Amino acid sequence: MVKPLLVIAACVTILSGCASRSDTLYEELGGQAKINEIVENFVYEIEYNDTILPYFADTDIDRFMEKFAEQLCVFSGGPCSYSGDTMEQVHGGMNITEADFNLTVDLFINAMNKANVPHTVQNKLINRMTHTREQMLYL
Ligand code: HEM
Numbered sequence: 001m002v003k004p005l006l007v008i009a010a011c012v013t014i015l016s017g018c019a020s021r022s023d024t025l026y027e028e029l030g031g032q033a034k035i036n037e038i039v040e041n042f043v044y045e046i047e048y049n050d051t052i053l054p055y056f057a058d059t060d061i062d063r064f065m066e067k068f069a070e071q072l073c074v075f076s077g078g079p080c081s082y083s084g085d086t087m088e089q090v091h092g093g094m095n096i097t098e099a100d101f102n103l104t105v106d107l108f109i110n111a112m113n114k115a116n117v118p119h120t121v122q123n124k125l126i127n128r129m130t131h132t133r134e135q136m137l138y139l
Pocket residue numbers: 052055056058059060063064067068071083084085086090091096100101102104105129130132136
């Protein structure tokens with residue numbers, strides 16, 4: 001017969017194994033709180049950039065923040081789902097130039113720097129975000 005103590009020990013081992021497997025980018029980033037901080041910083045960066053701000057002239061900023069945060073959560077492997085529009089739907093017709101795309105990425109990097117995100121973690125997130133680049137330029 002299996003002793004109850006052994007069962008408990010096995011359960012604890014399995015659970016702690018799961019708990020310590022904090023290897024997703026989401027966890028490296030610092031979870032939802034850090035994502036929200038980055039998104040707030042990003043909106044601030046956009047507000048103070050005369051080149052990028054005009055793109056957001058008619059934007060519902062609360063919606064943007066919500067959907068953008070969801071997307072960052074998904075890109076980083078977090079426990080979320082994205083409920084916004086596709087990247088083509090959102091950015092198509094905006095005539096985003098390559099220079100403006102790169103500038104927006106720079107603003108996003110500023111936002112991560114101000115949230116003290118380590119550069120190795122920043123690079124991983126940027127890689128996952130910019131795979132959508134071709135869906136946005138000159139559409
Ligand atoms: C790394 C690249 C980018 C990603 C991952 C991204 C992602 C997103 C997401 C998730 C939304 C919200 C979608 C929704 O409301 O359903 C959004 C909206 C928006 N994005 Fe981007 N974006 C990127 C680059 C850019 C660039 C380069 C510009 C312009 C220079 C831009 C301008 C906008 C604007 C203006 C909106 C709001 C659209 C509206 O008002 O309906 N984005 N973006």
